[in-house]
Amino acid sequence: MEKIKKMFKSVSSKNGTYSVGLTVLVLVIAVLVNLVAGQLPESMRNIDISDNGIYEISEVSEEILDELDKEVKLTVVADLDSVDQRIETFVKKYAALSKKIDLEWIDSVQHPSALQKYNTEGDIINVECEETGKSTQIAFDDIIKYDEYTYYMSGQLSETEFDGEGQLTSAIGYVTSTETKKIYRTSGHGEAMFSTSVNELFSKNNLETSEINLSMNAQIPEDCDLLFLYAPSSDITDDEKTLIEDYLADGGNMYLILGTDEVDLPNLEAIMADYGLGRADGYIADMQRCYQNNYYAIFPQLTLTGDLGQGIKNEMVLLLNSHGLEKLDTEDDALTVSTFMETSTQSYAVREDGETEGQYILGAVAKKTCDTGDEDTNEDEEDAGSGDTEESEVSRLTVVASDSLISSDITDQLTTLDNLTLFVNSVMNNFDDVENVAIEAKSLSVEQNTPVHAGTISLIIIFVIPIAILVIGFVTWMRRRKS
Numbered sequence: 001m002e003k004i005k006k007m008f009k010s011v012s013s014k015n016g017t018y019s020v021g022l023t024v025l026v027l028v029i030a031v032l033v034n035l036v037a038g039q040l041p042e043s044m045r046n047i048d049i050s051d052n053g054i055y056e057i058s059e060v061s062e063e064i065l066d067e068l069d070k071e072v073k074l075t076v077v078a079d080l081d082s083v084d085q086r087i088e089t090f091v092k093k094y095a096a097l098s099k100k101i102d103l104e105w106i107d108s109v110q111h112p113s114a115l116q117k118y119n120t121e122g123d124i125i126n127v128e129c130e131e132t133g134k135s136t137q138i139a140f141d142d143i144i145k146y147d148e149y150t151y152y153m154s155g156q157l158s159e160t161e162f163d164g165e166g167q168l169t170s171a172i173g174y175v176t177s178t179e180t181k182k183i184y185r186t187s188g189h190g191e192a193m194f195s196t197s198v199n200e201l202f203s204k205n206n207l208e209t210s211e212i213n214l215s216m217n218a219q220i221p222e223d224c225d226l227l228f229l230y231a232p233s234s235d236i237t238d239d240e241k242t243l244i245e246d247y248l249a250d251g252g253n254m255y256l257i258l259g260t261d262e263v264d265l266p267n268l269e270a271i272m273a274d275y276g277l278g279r280a281d282g283y284i285a286d287m288q289r290c291y292q293n294n295y296y297a298i299f300p301q302l303t304l305t306g307d308l309g310q311g312i313k314n315e316m317v318l319l320l321n322s323h324g325l326e327k328l329d330t331e332d333d334a335l336t337v338s339t340f341m342e343t344s345t346q347s348y349a350v351r352e353d354g355e356t357e358g359q360y361i362l363g364a365v366a367k368k369t370c371d372t373g374d375e376d377t378n379e380d381e382e383d384a385g386s387g388d389t390e391e392s393e394v395s396r397l398t399v400v401a402s403d404s405l406i407s408s409d410i411t412d413q414l415t416t417l418d419n420l421t422l423f424v425n426s427v428m429n430n431f432d433d434v435e436n437v438a439i440e441a442k443s444l445s446v447e448q449n450t451p452v453h454a455g456t457i458s459l460i461i462i463f464v465i466p467i468a469i470l471v472i473g474f475v476t477w478m479r480r481r482k483s
Contacts, residue, residue: 190234226431280349288346306429308340319402363398415443
């Protein structure tokens with residue numbers, strides 16, 4: 001017994017006892033901190049340390065959620081024991097950003113009647129707004145996307161993208177909005193087709209798209225909010241030109257993307273000329289802003305004002321084999337031309353018979369105030385001397401010099417570029433009463449995508465344990481030094 005007492009009175013035993021005491025104290029504090037953290041809102045507790053930031057929520061979504069003025073209900077219907085942790089974590093974090101969002105989890109195993117109620121086989125998020133009466137569903141497969149080609153070749157599913165934010169923001173925008181815009185894409189002139197990525201971004205912005213052959217229609221439909229000509233390989237007819245001119249004169253909007261072929265487009269160029277834009281002969285080579293010394297692969301200089309710059313991250317857009325545009329001299333006071341993409345001053349329009357040096361426009365928006373006619377006032381106003389009231393509308397013509405802006409060969413391979421973001425911004429810029437809510441999916445090419453937050457891996461690991469180790473080590477060292 002005396003030997004045991006002497007052991008506890010030794011310097012080493014006292015240091016050890018002190019260290020154990022400190023460790024216990026720190027652990028107690030850590031547990032208390034973790035309990036407090038567990039009571040914090042989900043948006044404050046989640047700390048995203050995934051390599052590709054799949055849990056980050058953009059300023060676009062945060063602003064939309066902050067300004068949300070209608071009640072929205074998110075109902076997750078699934079076998080809750082098998083829900084992917086990434087989806088669960090993101091949905092909780094997203095819903096916590098707005099008091100207008102009510103989140104409910106329904107276990108389809110325990111409550112199979114929910115499958116019939118929501119007309120689903122499960123693994124969905126039902127998004128609904130009672131005020132507008134609109135609802136939509138997001139399938140889990142639309143959030144975590146897979147490479148179907150790899151599955152077809154090898155029989156193994158390979159994850160490619162995480163689209164939690166894009167799907168939820170789009171769905172909330174859809175159920176709370178009362179506006180739906182219609183895009184008519186022309187056909188009959190060898191036009192290109194929109195890629196899957198473009199169609200998905202249009203869908204996220206709740207834009208409806210339809211095809212129209214102007215040769216078969218006496219007029220452009222009244223519900224056409226944007227007429228789209230995507231890389232036509234032949235010119236429009238004189239009758240089609242008249243239809244488009246009448247549409248624009250009535251305050252319409254038109255978007256033209258030039259193709260890579262060197263073809264004569266006199267009627268289309270006449271419409272462009274009415275809006276102060278001309279096409280330069282040849283292909284554009286930029287000596288200064290090019291990709292790996294390929295002078296025909298251009299990184300345009302961007303001038304992005306207002307909503308055109310929304311969501312732009314790197315300010316890097318790549319165009320291949322582009323034509324060039326030039327501003328035409330015009331005395332039309334009702335016309336304004338704004339460029340948003342152009343080359344450097346060290347550029348050339350290259351033709352077979354020579355080249356012309358200059359700075360060329362690669363993307364521009366032309367706006368024109370159009371008189372749509374006189375509206376007679378009532379007799380009382382005429383007696384008062386008010387006369388006739390003249391109405392006016394603003395028409396827009398957006399021109400992009402190269403169809404490579406939205407080519408899947410570029411956008412699907414070089415995902416860090418801002419090509420698609422700038423394109424969708426320029427499309428949404430035609431609508432004054434809606435905003436771009438399309439958010440691109442995040443890549444899952446990096447394997448580490450585990451969220452770290454209080455309640456999953458506690459704050460002990462993040463803060464307390466490293467501090468505890470340092471404190472214990474320092475105190476032990478000081479006591480040994482004194483002894």
